[in-house]
Amino acid sequence: MLIIPCPWCGPRAEQEFHFAGEPKARPVPAEQVSDQTWAHYLYHRSNEKGAHRELWSHAHGCGRWFVMERDTHTHQILSTKAPA
Amino acid sequence: MRYSAFNLIRHGLGNPLGWGPAWKPASLKPSYDAIIIGGGGHGLASAYYLAKNHGIRRVAVLERGWIGGGNTGRNTTIVRSNYFFGESARLYDHALKLYEGLSEDLNYNIMLSQRGVINIAHSEHEMELMTRSVNAMLLNGIDVELLDRKQLLAEVPLANDAPDARFPLHGGFVQRRGGVARHDAVAWGYARAASQLGVDIIQNCEVTGFIRDQNRITGLETTHGRVSAGVFGLAVAGHSSVMAAKAGFDLPLQSYALQAMVSEPLKPILHNVVMSGRTHAYVSQSDKGELVFGAGLDLYPSYAQRGNLPTAQEIIAGLLEIFPAFRRLKMLRQWAGIVDVCWDYSPIIGPAPVDGLYLNCGWGTGGFKAIPAGGWLLAHLLAHGKHDPLSAPFDLTRFQTGALIDEAAGAGIAH
Ligand SMILES: Cc1cc2nc3c(=O)[nH]c(=O)nc-3n(C[C@H](O)[C@H](O)[C@H](O)COP(=O)(O)OP(=O)(O)OC[C@H]3O[C@@H](n4cnc5c(N)ncnc54)[C@H](O)[C@@H]3O)c2cc1C
Ligand SMILES: [Zn+2]
Numbered sequence: 429m430l431i432i433p434c435p436w437c438g439p440r441a442e443q444e445f446h447f448a449g450e451p452k453a454r455p456v457p458a459e460q461v462s463d464q465t466w467a468h469y470l471y472h473r474s475n476e477k478g479a480h481r482e483l484w485s486h487a488h489g490c491g492r493w494f495v496m497e498r499d500t501h502t503h504q505i506l507s508t509k510a511p512a
Numbered sequence: 513m514r515y516s517a518f519n520l521i522r523h524g525l526g527n528p529l530g531w532g533p534a535w536k537p538a539s540l541k542p543s544y545d546a547i548i549i550g551g552g553g554h555g556l557a558s559a560y561y562l563a564k565n566h567g568i569r570r571v572a573v574l575e576r577g578w579i580g581g582g583n584t585g586r587n588t589t590i591v592r593s594n595y596f597f598g599e600s601a602r603l604y605d606h607a608l609k610l611y612e613g614l615s616e617d618l619n620y621n622i623m624l625s626q627r628g629v630i631n632i633a634h635s636e637h638e639m640e641l642m643t644r645s646v647n648a649m650l651l652n653g654i655d656v657e658l659l660d661r662k663q664l665l666a667e668v669p670l671a672n673d674a675p676d677a678r679f680p681l682h683g684g685f686v687q688r689r690g691g692v693a694r695h696d697a698v699a700w701g702y703a704r705a706a707s708q709l710g711v712d713i714i715q716n717c718e719v720t721g722f723i724r725d726q727n728r729i730t731g732l733e734t735t736h737g738r739v740s741a742g743v744f745g746l747a748v749a750g751h752s753s754v755m756a757a758k759a760g761f762d763l764p765l766q767s768y769a770l771q772a773m774v775s776e777p778l779k780p781i782l783h784n785v786v787m788s789g790r791t792h793a794y795v796s797q798s799d800k801g802e803l804v805f806g807a808g809l810d811l812y813p814s815y816a817q818r819g820n821l822p823t824a825q826e827i828i829a830g831l832l833e834i835f836p837a838f839r840r841l842k843m844l845r846q847w848a849g850i851v852d853v854c855w856d857y858s859p860i861i862g863p864a865p866v867d868g869l870y871l872n873c874g875w876g877t878g879g880f881k882a883i884p885a886g887g888w889l890l891a892h893l894l895a896h897g898k899h900d901p902l903s904a905p906f907d908l909t910r911f912q913t914g915a916l917i918d919e920a921a922g923a924g925i926a927h
Contacts, residue, residue, distance in 0.1 A: 429821045443822050447812035467912040471764035471855050475753035477815045500767070501815045 430503060434486045435494050435510050446487040450474060451495060451511070477501050483511070515619055534700055535707035540714055540736040544572045546894050547732065547741040549719045549755065551575025553584040553695075553880065554872050555747035556702035556713070557887020558894070560618075563709035565888070566895035571711045572741075573703075574734060576718035580699030583749050584880065586849035588772050588804050590785055590796065591881040592629045592690030594649050594656050599905040599917050600858060601652035603885055606902060610884030611693060620701030622693045623799070629690030629785040630659070630667055632834070634679040638790065646685050659684045668786055670837050678833050679790050692785060692796055698883055722759045728867040729759065743894045744869045747886075750815065750850030752873035761865040763873070764855060764911045769810040770877050771819025771827070771848040775841040777801030791830030802844060805831050809853070809877065819848035851876050855911075857920035861889050862899060862907035870894055871908065 430442040455461045455469050474480075480500045485493045497506040513519065513532060523530055546562055548555040551573045562568045573579070591611055593604035615621050633639040642658070649656045664684045665673060673681055703713050714736065723731035723738065731740035748755055750767045778801050787794035792807035807827040810820050824846060832839055854860060854874035859882065864871050872890040875882060889903040899907065910916055 441822075442811065442820070463912045467764075468762075471911045472762045473753070473764065473766050474757070474762060475766050475813065476757075477751070477754050477767075480813065482812070498812075500813050503814065503816055 430505065432484070432496070432505060433508050434489060434492075435508055436490050436492055437486060440486070440489055444486060444488040446485045448483045448485055448493075451481060451483045479506060484508075515621075534704040535713050538572075538707075538712035538714055540572065540574075540717065540734065540739055541712065542739060544712075544739065544741040545570040546743045546745065547571070547739065548573045548745040548747060548890075549732070550582070550746065550748035550751075551579035551699075551703070551713065551715065552582045552747060552749060553580070553698050553702065553883035554749075554875070554886040554890065555745070556580075556699055556706060557883050558745050558747060558872065558890040559711045559713075559887075560702045560706040560709070561888050561891035562894060563706060563711055565891060568895055569710035571706075572739070573706070573711060573713050574717045574719055574732070575713070575715050576735075578715050579703050579713060580696055583849040583851060584699050584883070585695055586772070586847055587695055587880045588794070588796070588806050589692040589695045589880060590629060590690070590794070591624070591693055592687050593654055593881070594629070594631075594685075594687045594690065595652075595654075595919055596645055596648050597917050597919065598652050600919055601649065601654050603902055603906070604882055605654060606888070607882045607885035608689060610888065611881075612689075614698075614701070614884060618701040618705040620697060620704060622697040622701055624691065624693045626689050626691040627784050627796075628667070628686050628688045629787065630664070630684055630686045632664065632668075632671065632684045632786065632788045632790075633682045634788065634790045635682055639682045642683070642685055654687065655689055656685050656687045659686055667784060668782075670782065670835055671786070672834055672836050674836075679788065686784075690785065695880060698880075702883075702887070719755070720758075722869075724760075724866070729869045742868070743897075745872060745890050745894050746864065746869060747872040747890065749873065749875065749879070750852050752852045752871070756864070759864065759866055759869060763860070763871075763908075765852045765860075765874055766813050767815055767850050767852050768812075769814040769816060769819055769848040770806070770851045771810065771824060771846060772804065772806035773824070773827070773846040774798070774802040774804050774844050775838070776844055778803065778841070786834070788830070788834050791833055793827060793830030793834060795831060795835070803838065803841065807831075809851070810848070815850055817848055817850055819846060853877070856916040856918040858917040859886070859906055860908050861886065861903040862893065862909075863897075864908070
């Protein structure tokens with residue numbers, strides 16, 4: 429069981445949260461983006477073993493989004509902060 | 513040595529220690545024709561079919577732990593081919609057909625038990641979707657049958673049929689050729705048969721890096737030193753992204769923990785494999801009498817090889833909704849494996865973005881059933897440098913062309 433520190437609500441149980449993938453910037457302008465770049469944006473992931481940047485939402489709490497850095501090998505939470 | 517009734521009696525009466533190791537101890541040579549990274553079922557089967565189907569015997573399998581110690585030795589051993597799309601049906605049925613002859617082919621009893629895999633529908637709507645899936649499977653030539661409520665209860669008399677059941681029984685479908693096989697035996701059987709054909713199986717040998725000549729992989733750095741080869745196969749399941757990063761590319765995968773557990777042993781109580789898409793729970797009874805069961809993935813990416821408690825509770829809750837009779841059982845063990853999940857829940861088989869390297873990954877929660885086919889097809893790629901028609905749709909380029917094979921939506925249940 430992870431206890432996740434929501435930047436707004438403080439420490440709460442993992443069931444209140446929703447993992448939503450790795451944060452990424454959408455490639456623009458759309459008409460100039462190659463199929464390869466678009467496929468990488470949509471589907472490819474760094475999927476790191478170790479420190480991993482992740483987008484989460486406090487779905488069953490304040491409902492807000494935040495960025496979490498978490499070690500995927502130990503499950504240690506390294507930091508949570510509001511998205512830039 | 514051949515395993516046979518005669519040899520069993522001879523060794524039983526004579527020297528019971530005279531069997532010798534099942535596969536030969538081997539140490540890393542400086543070079544090979546082909547090297548497979550990862551000694552799970554897919555890697556070992558690839559080596560076996562390279563030697564058997566293509567006559568390529570200067571082959572090594574490099575395993576960082578012990579063979580079969582990854583997902584191959586951690587899974588719930590369900591085999592079936594009841595997939596929605598034709599591409600998948602052909603792939604998984606090829607595997608099931610090979611499984612049907614595997615004990616004889618390998619001279620190793622993999623304890624294939626085709627006891628039937630039953631999927632339950634809990635509502636009229638689910639039954640309608642299931643009927644559509646079953647029709648698609650029948651068109652693909654897969655042997656499935658719809659079950660109405662009465663037929664379902666005849667097959668699974670313990671399922672919760674109470675009027676106030678949270679998940680009522682509406683009907684279901686069955687693949688009678690589906691069932692279970694012994695996971696360790698699949699790994700050991702392939703290892704033994706490959707070793708007899710000359711393949712080096714090297715355990716406790718971790719691949720730590722790739723040696724490149726421009727865009728071509730020519731060798732590997734390992735904990736046993738450097739080694740070179742003509743071609744390389746990557747079959748490391750949950751660690752595929754980690755290895756891809758070392759070779760300079762990334763993959764459309766995310767690694768998750770998938771957990772399973774077993775109860776204390778019981779007398780025979782459940783004679784088929786039962787799955788419920790609504791609760792995600794699925795269960796079978798092992799030859800030792802334990803109930804073997806699991807459900808969906810843990811909720812976030814992980815390389816931790818242990819399941820988290822909230823998911824464990826959900827798995828047990830799902831099982832008990834369907835089988836209230838199991839409520840008082842004690843659990844013996846719980847564990848997890850790290851599975852590499854693709855967005856369309858289909859595997860990736862094909863060339864990597866660097867030359868000389870071929871991929872067999874993305875099997876996610878359901879690649880045990882595919883081991884013979886995954887090995888068969890990776891061996892073909894390594895031997896010929898191009899696809900067998902069976903593996904072509906599973907090429908990495910489908911993520912660019914958009915030709916995904918969306919079994920998450922199609923077949924519904926993974927494993
Ligand atoms: C709990 C659970 C239940 C499952 N249930 C089912 C089921 O009922 N039916 C089904 O069909 N599938 C099931 N699966 C999925 C199935 O287990 C896998 O898809 C399948 O075993 C994958 O086989 P593999 O050979 O690709 O991987 P693995 O068996 O994981 O082998 C990969 C090997 O690569 C090695 N490796 C990794 N990195 C390196 C390195 N750098 N150097 C050398 N070696 C390395 C690992 O140590 C490992 O032994 C389940 C999985 C889990 C975890
Ligand atoms: Zn919050």
